Structures are given as C-alpha cells and as structure tokens.
Amino acid sequence: MIEIALLFAFGCYSLGLLFNLWRITRGPDAADRILALDTMVINVIALLILYGIREGTSVYYEASMLVAMVGFVSTVAYCRFILRGDIIE
Amino acid sequence: MAPVTEILISFFIVVSGIFGLVGSYGLIKLRDTMQRLHAPTKATTLGVGGALIASMLYFLLVKDSFSFHELLITLFLFLTAPITANFISKAFMVSNLRPKDVPETGRDYGWAIYDDPPQLKEPEAEGKGE
Numbered sequence: 001m002i003e004i005a006l007l008f009a010f011g012c013y014s015l016g017l018l019f020n021l022w023r024i025t026r027g028p029d030a031a032d033r034i035l036a037l038d039t040m041v042i043n044v045i046a047l048l049i050l051y052g053i054r055e056g057t058s059v060y061y062e063a064s065m066l067v068a069m070v071g072f073v074s075t076v077a078y079c080r081f082i083l084r085g086d087i088i089e
Numbered sequence: 090m091a092p093v094t095e096i097l098i099s100f101f102i103v104v105s106g107i108f109g110l111v112g113s114y115g116l117i118k119l120r121d122t123m124q125r126l127h128a129p130t131k132a133t134t135l136g137v138g139g140a141l142i143a144s145m146l147y148f149l150l151v152k153d154s155f156s157f158h159e160l161l162i163t164l165f166l167f168l169t170a171p172i173t174a175n176f177i178s179k180a181f182m183v184s185n186l187r188p189k190d191v192p193e194t195g196r197d198y199g200w201a202i203y204d205d206p207p208q209l210k211e212p213e214a215e216g217k218g219e
Binding site: 001002004005006008009010011012013015016017019020022023028029030031032034035036038039042043045046049050052053056058061062064065068069072075076079080082083 | 095096098099100102103105106107109110112113114116117122125126129132133136137140141143144147148152154156158159161162165166169172173176177178179180181183184185202
C-alpha cells in the first residue's frame with residue numbers, strides 16, 4: 001500500500017516538475033522564472049524524501065538538506081542580480 | 090506492519106503528492122505574477138510537510154529509529170520561504186512597477202527598491218576636530 005502511494009506521489013511531483021519547466025520556458029518575466037526554479041527545488045526536495053522512504057535509508061535527508069540550502073542561496077543570488085545588477089556589493 | 094500504520098503513512102504520502110501537484114499547477118493556471126507567487130507556498134508547507142511527516146512516521150513505526158533531520162528540513166524551509174517570496178516580489182516590482190504606482194510609505198524614507206537606504210548620522214562627526 002505504501003508502495004502504491006509512493007508511486008502516486010512520484011507521478012504527482014514529476015507532473016509538477018513538468019509544469020514548472022513549462023513556466024520557465026514561457027514565463028513573461030524574470031520573476032516568474034525565479035519562482036518556477038524555486039518551486040522546482042521544493043519538488044526535488046519532496047522527491048528525495050519520498051525516495052528515501054522507498055529505499056528505506058536515511059542517507060537522502062542529507063541530500064535534501066543540501067538541496068534546500070543550495071536552492072535558497074541560488075534564489076536569493078538570482079533575485080539580487082535582478083535587483084541590483086550585482087550579487088555581493 | 091500493522092494496517093493502521095500503513096494506512097496512516099500512505100495517507101500522508103498521498104496528501105503530499107496532491108498538494109505538490111496543486112502548487113505546481115497553480116503556477117501555470119494563475120494569470121498574474123503576483124498571483125502565481127501564492128501557489129508554490131502550498132507545495133512548500135503542505136507538500137514537503139506531508140512527505141516529512143510520512144518519513145518520520147515510517148522510520149519511527151517501521152524501522153524503529155527516530156531522527157530529527159526531518160524537523161531540521163521543515164524548520165529551514167519555513168524560515169527561508171518568506172525571504173525568497175519577498176525577494177521574488179521585489180524582483181517583480183523593480184521591473185514592472187514605477188514609483189508612482191505604489192502608495193506612500195508614511196515614513197521618512199521611501200520604498201527600498203526605489204530609494205537608497207537611509208544614511209545613519211555619525212555621532213562623533215563634530216567631536217574630532219583635527
């Protein structure tokens with residue numbers, strides 16, 4: 001039963017990643033693209049956690065923690081580049 | 090494994106998947122950038138939160154090992170989500186809104202994206218003559 005639920009959640013998050021990719025290609029503004037990239041990072045974190053449940057190991061927490069940190073830093077850096085034309089002034 | 094445990098873990102996994110899909114679907118459904126900013130918060134809080142609760146329950150009830158890593162990820166995401174939302178809305182404002190489109194701030198200095206930061210007064214400016 002957990003296996004079926006995991007397959008359903010994998011499908012949902014994969015479809016969500018495709019939606020995000022569509023928004024990245026179409027997004028009329030830079031803010032839309034940053035938002036879609038940030039949502040992609042969120043979806044990848046959830047996918048990693050669910051994959052950790054499926055494999056039964058706790059190795060993937062460290063991976064998802066690293067993805068969360070890198071995603072936050074890259075989102076802020078991209079937004080600062082749009083805002084000021086520079087990342088670290 | 091008890092059936093109740095299995096149903097509980099599966100419920101949280103399914104809730105996580107549904108809310109992750111809703112958050113990403115709102116990103117292509119809503120019309121405006123400021124409206125689209127609203128949708129992925131569902132995926133952040135309920136999607137990842139549901140996956141983390143399911144993971145905690147699985148490792149607690151099935152594997153008999155409790156870990157705090159999931160709580161750390163939840164805490165980190167809840168702390169950083171408002172900051173990224175603020176930065177994305179600022180990046181939208183700086184390219185789409187002019188200073189006359191936004192209301193007055195009612196303070197001594199204006200909006201942070203249009204005006205320079207307020208200069209602090211130097212208290213010892215007249216103290217050291219030479």
